[in-house]
Amino acid sequence: MKKILVLLLLNTLVSFSQNKSGTVTYKSYPAVVNKVDSTKFDQEAYKLVSNMTKSREKLEFNLVYNTKYSKFNLIDKLETETNAGMDFAKNVFGNKEFYYDFTQRYFIRNNKGKLVKLNSTYEWNLTPESKDINGNLCYKATCDHKFMSRKGEVTRKVIAWFCPKIPVNSAPEDFNGLPGLVLELNTGMTVYVVKEIKFSDKEITINFPKGKVITEDENAKETKKNLSMFQK
Numbered sequence: 001m002k003k004i005l006v007l008l009l010l011n012t013l014v015s016f017s018q019n020k021s022g023t024v025t026y027k028s029y030p031a032v033v034n035k036v037d038s039t040k041f042d043q044e045a046y047k048l049v050s051n052m053t054k055s056r057e058k059l060e061f062n063l064v065y066n067t068k069y070s071k072f073n074l075i076d077k078l079e080t081e082t083n084a085g086m087d088f089a090k091n092v093f094g095n096k097e098f099y100y101d102f103t104q105r106y107f108i109r110n111n112k113g114k115l116v117k118l119n120s121t122y123e124w125n126l127t128p129e130s131k132d133i134n135g136n137l138c139y140k141a142t143c144d145h146k147f148m149s150r151k152g153e154v155t156r157k158v159i160a161w162f163c164p165k166i167p168v169n170s171a172p173e174d175f176n177g178l179p180g181l182v183l184e185l186n187t188g189m190t191v192y193v194v195k196e197i198k199f200s201d202k203e204i205t206i207n208f209p210k211g212k213v214i215t216e217d218e219n220a221k222e223t224k225k226n227l228s229m230f231q232k
Helices: 002-016 043-056 084-093 216-231
Strands: 021-030 060-065 069-074 096-101 106-111 114-118 125-133 136-149 152-163 181-186 190-200 213-215
Touching: 021 043, 114 216, 125 152, 136 181, 213 216
Parallel strands: 114 213
Antiparallel strands: 021 060, 021 190, 060 069, 069 096, 096 106, 106 114, 125 136, 136 152, 152 181, 181 190
């Protein structure tokens, strides 16, 4: 299976070089829906959390790529009415941008101006399981995503459905590395499902972030320090 992955990746990279640009739009919704317990909140807080949960399902994201870079970010739609729940959902679930350098093969996560270079290397397990997504034949792949939380290291199973027919080595967030565009992704927290794909023979401009970049280890130390100060 690993040999097949390597061959498919090589084929993907060759084919990808022939595609100049594209924009992929994803719908999103929670991977696990937990009912909000009204007894744990006062009336205003309960209303805010309930609205945030409903608003989260309205969030959409764009994955834009050209021959050098890709960018994944929230589509910031203008709301016709003031919605604190939507604002909260955007800040919690859509506050990060992910940039990928196809040549150097690394990700930069931009969290409101804070740039972090990610160690995004996943060991994907390809399976023969397939399904149709918007008329595209996709295959299932899984990997383990390990990350640090307040409770220590956490491992979540990630499920991706990729389409070899669309030779773009990209996915929502930083889950690249599959031989085809990922049309559906379940991170264990969020599910992304493709809504629309637009290809372009013109080079779409992507402004790769510049400035001070820190490592994930440095970011983890900063976060731990900030949490300890907050807990005092």
